[in-house]
Amino acid sequence: MTSVARVAMLTSLLLLAAPAGAGREAVLKQVDLPHSYYWRELYIPQLTTGPSGLSFTPDGSELIYSMGGSLWLQKIGSDEAIELTHPRAAYDYQPDVAPDGGSVLFSRYDGNGIELWRLDLATGREQVLTVGNAVNVEPRLSPDGKQVAWVSTAGTGHFNLFVADIGADGLHNPQPLLGERKSAIARYYYSAFDHALNPSWTPDGKRILYVSNNEAAWGTGDIWSMAVGNPADRRKVLSEETSWDARPEMSPDGKQLLFASYHGRQWRQLWLTTPDGAAPLPLTFGEFDRASARWSPDGRRIGYISNERGNTSLFVQDYVGGATTPIVAGKRRYKVSTSRLTLDIRDERGSSVPARVAVIGSDGRAAAPASTWMHADDGFDRARQAAETHYFHCPSRCTIDVPAGDTAIWVQRGFRYDPWRQKVKLTEGTDRTVPVTLSSNDLPASFGNWRSADLHVHMNYGGHYRNTPENLARQARAEDLDVIYNLIVNKEERVPDIGYFRPDPDPASGAGVLIMHAQEFHTSYWGHLGLLHLSDHVLTPDFSAYRHTALASPFPHNGTIADLAHDQGALVGYVHPFDWDIDPATEKSLTNMLPADAANGKVDYIEIVGFSDHKATANVWYRLLNLGFRLPAGAGTDAMANYASLRGPVGMNRVFLETGGETTPAALRAALKAGRTFASNGPLLGLELGGKRPGDTISRPAPGKIGYRIALRSPVSVDHLELVHNGKVVKAFALKGDRRSLDATGELAVDAGGWLLLRAWNDGADPLVLDIYPYATTSPIYLELPSGPPAAPRDAAYFAAWMDRVLADAASRNDYRSESERESTLAYLRKARDHYLSLANEGPAGR
Structure with missing residues (x-):
């Protein structure tokens, strides 16, 4: 491909709203x-x-x-x-x-x-x-x-x-x-x-x-x-x-x-x-x-x-x-002729607002103001782009030196605004101010008063830049994000943000953004945990099961860490769980403890939208919900916010919490714990069933019809919008036009208890969403009928088989520090396995 062709291809990406493709691949995939x-x-x-x-x-x-x-x-x-x-x-x-x-x-x-x-x-x-x-x-x-x-x-x-x-x-x-x-x-x-x-x-x-x-x-x-x-x-x-x-x-x-x-x-x-x-x-x-x-x-x-x-x-x-x-x-002294471009970004009310900006000059290269941090996406569709998307955060007004000629501008601000794109022609040696007015595309207020939070951000993690809470708050404002949980964690021998920990909000909070310092417990053997709202101290060691080190022992396992976190009043979540559909019989190794911790009552939320495959994670989540575990949907980007090249930006994967409009730690914690949430990387979802919302329970004396009301607002086109009852799609909504909005009401015939949620998803990637594909889901609304939820022996057998694999691997380890560590770990796993076996033996053949 010639340089001219690359320029043309990348410019067209920024200017044309083409349909989403499925060709997203890693940068430097070789x-x-x-x-x-x-x-x-x-x-x-x-x-x-x-x-x-x-x-x-x-x-x-x-x-x-x-x-x-x-x-x-x-x-x-x-x-x-x-x-x-x-x-x-x-x-x-x-x-x-x-x-x-x-x-x-x-x-x-x-x-x-x-x-x-x-x-x-x-x-x-x-x-x-x-x-x-x-x-x-x-x-x-x-x-x-x-x-x-x-x-x-x-x-x-x-x-x-x-x-x-x-x-x-x-x-x-x-x-x-x-x-x-x-x-x-x-x-x-x-x-x-x-x-x-x-x-x-x-x-x-x-x-x-x-x-x-x-x-x-x-x-x-x-x-x-x-x-x-x-x-x-x-x-x-x-x-x-x-x-x-x-x-x-x-x-x-x-x-x-x-x-x-x-x-x-x-x-x-x-x-x-x-x-x-x-x-x-x-x-x-x-x-x-x-x-x-x-x-x-x-x-x-x-x-x-x-x-x-x-x-x-x-x-x-x-x-x-x-x-x-x-x-x-x-x-x-530039090698090419240049012009000066100033962007003036405002919202629908005319107020100056910060935003995320991508600028591609006539040379086919990304440009940014000299003082800003340039960031790069971690993947792209090579049939639609010549290189990954580069972007920066503009404080509302910013000036850039760019080559003269055709210049493509792309402005985004979170999920509640339509993306703004325009091509301008810049003349050599001139100054040009381009006004940018963002249009709101928010959910109707009748669906709740939501606050958005990224539950999984690393402020500093060995990247090119040095981040601070003040700058992290600026990043959040540009992404229209209300709350950031900075998860303190090790990178090999370091824990870069350990000195920032405090139970209360960071002093840099304010002007619409709350910064909370929390922890990620970092054992890749059992699965990573998010520990939110610790009231006293970071748990140490920050990891376990690091083979060939002094911390090789698989103890403490995640259940032990969850108990220590709960003693501090924290919420415990599984973060970035699964990158593919898990088949316990064929996995090369299987040591993730999510099923064990769910069975033992240790899990408060799961990052359904996160640094993982959202659909694969949801498939495991649905099986747990089918077995009666009430597990709210969370979301976290796992953004390394001081990286130049990251899977991000902050808030790319976020959870919306119904807090009644409050942005206090107590209100956020209560909403997440209760499951008054939806998780998304773009689409906004509203759901009511029988007048109830996500996290609520509907008790009915008998099967029958229940009225629903749903809403979709999205910055990108959506392929699928569905109501899911006990893991099965019971209503698929037809999306027309640009497929970015829908309001619908109707009735569902509900003949079984269990759970119901609304989800939106795409078959492939969309360049406007810097993730593997657009995806959003509400937390469940729980349904109670006199007959109870249907038995799910196949799901129980699935997790029993999963726990057998985990037990076998954990029993084969020879690096526990003591026999008591080994036996307490295996006993914990056996208890969970036996629970799933008992569920597998209940009721008729399951789904």
């Missing part, structure tokens, strides 16, 4: 590693409005760095930056200046893969060095400029080290340095195959430093050294949890090894060791990140990227004395 939301943000270069990778020129007086997807040249001490590259429909990162200063290597992302390129600094000629749409990153030239080392997924889908000779006509003799190696120990967040990252050369050009997770169960591994001419000659320099971004680099004199680490802290700073791995000592300090550091050629200064100010920034620091010079692009 990478064969689990948990892309970690490696993509923490390792792959991202589009940020602030600087990212950097390299000194040979005389040390200038820097070439990446910013806004282009390479820039700036003299240290000057405020003028000169744009060196500006590719069409692509973005440039990770510059490495040649030792002779004549060229710079870099990585370029075009929506398909990441290739290595070279820029001739004298002529401006750009030359592609790799082809094939693999992921090729971190190019580093040897000290003599004759070889290049880099990381590539070519041939395997895994991150491996490559080296090649480099000449005027490109690369020669490219070859992997280490090849594939499969670790013998089990790993959850990382591939079974070792990776090799962060290459750099020793000053003599004989060895390469890199990071590898050889036999490391948790984290990205240790710093290693390898002889270029003899890859078998390799040794560990330092055991260190580097979290993807250590980027070790030897000082020009070969005596000190600089790297980034959080090393027992919550934030990454710069550390020093020796080539022999002496005990490391910190070079910098602060409650923020410093990373991507490079020595100046004379070893007197260090350049690095910091998020001290929230966004990414570039600094140069004197090694001796620590004097720091910020590199600020106050004046920018």
Whole structure:
């Protein structure tokens, strides 16, 4: 596809309301590693409005760095930056200046893969060095400029080290340095195959430093050294949890090894060791990140990227004395002609409101104000977009420098407003203000007074930016979100937001937004838990069952944690439960404890809409409801709110709570506990049955007809709108026109007790919803008849089989700390299994 075609395709996405497709795929789908939301943000270069990778020129007086997807040249001490590259429909990162200063290597992302390129600094000629749409990153030239080392997924889908000779006509003799190696120990967040990252050369050009997770169960591994001419000659320099971004680099004199680490802290700073791995000592300090550091050629200064100010920034620091010079692009000499675009966003009453904005310039690239955080979606439909959607949050009025020409603008604000899209033509050298008026598309007030909450957000989680409660509140306002629960949780050895915990609302709350600090209990063996409204303290350890660590024991299990949370008055929920339909007989392994905790009365809500497959999760939920468990629908995005590349934004998956209009912790807790909720990633749902609403119970003396009233309002077209009774669709509503609204009344013949809910869903993805597909569901309304609910022995047998699998796996573990831990865990699981067996033996053959 040509660059022009990519521009046209992406522009049409923003301007045309095409029908939803089913082709959403992961960004960089060629990478064969689990948990892309970690490696993509923490390792792959991202589009940020602030600087990212950097390299000194040979005389040390200038820097070439990446910013806004282009390479820039700036003299240290000057405020003028000169744009060196500006590719069409692509973005440039990770510059490495040649030792002779004549060229710079870099990585370029075009929506398909990441290739290595070279820029001739004298002529401006750009030359592609790799082809094939693999992921090729971190190019580093040897000290003599004759070889290049880099990381590539070519041939395997895994991150491996490559080296090649480099000449005027490109690369020669490219070859992997280490090849594939499969670790013998089990790993959850990382591939079974070792990776090799962060290459750099020793000053003599004989060895390469890199990071590898050889036999490391948790984290990205240790710093290693390898002889270029003899890859078998390799040794560990330092055991260190580097979290993807250590980027070790030897000082020009070969005596000190600089790297980034959080090393027992919550934030990454710069550390020093020796080539022999002496005990490391910190070079910098602060409650923020410093990373991507490079020595100046004379070893007197260090350049690095910091998020001290929230966004990414570039600094140069004197090694001796620590004097720091910020590199600020106050004046920018663009490579293309530009115009200035100002957006003025208002609601239907004319009031200024913040919103989420995506802007695509005539160059096919995303643009944003220099001071804002750029975010990227985690997937897209390649038949409809050239690359993932990039967006930023505008405080209501914001100004952007964009290339002259046709510019596409896309504005969204939560679910209660129609998306706004427009194409404008910008003239070179002019200023243009575009007014944006958002139209309301809210539910009728007669269906309740709702407050929206994202039950699952991580304010800071190792991302490019440094978030604060004040900024988190700004993000929520732009998404028209009333409440955020910041779930404090570990990322490997860190718990980044642990210092923010407090039982009461964060002081940054106000102006329509409430920030609550809560906890995610993080055991991937039993399933993750949300612990909301803890009244005293965060529960520690924050995880269990981390194999090959001191916290390997599966105890405490989730039931124990639920009891401790309930002792503090907290609500306990299962978060992002299931990514596919669970078949207990065929699952490779099955250890999730949701059925056990439901049977033992520990579960207060489930994230039905969350970082999972909503329909697969609902299928399990329906079976539990059929067995009489009253489990409200919750929702949480699992947004890493300081990521540049995230599954988000905050509020993408949210629960609406009927609180009578209150936004107090007590009102929110009561509404969620009672099931006065609906969960959604777009569609708004209203449901009344016999005058009752979700969470209520209808008691009838006999079967008969019950009147219903429903409403749908949606920012996107909806394929299916259905009433579901005891897991079966009993009424499907025909949606016409744009399929975004419906009001309907009628009667249902109800001949059995149980439960009933309203749901909306689509067959495939929609670019307006940054999720796998649009989905919404109310919590159930419960139906009581003298005959009781119908028996569901097949559902009970399903969970009995599930519990047999969990019991077998838990019994096979040999890493409990004591026999009492083992026996209490197995007894808890057996109790749940026996409960399901007793239900399976009741009544006639079930559904």
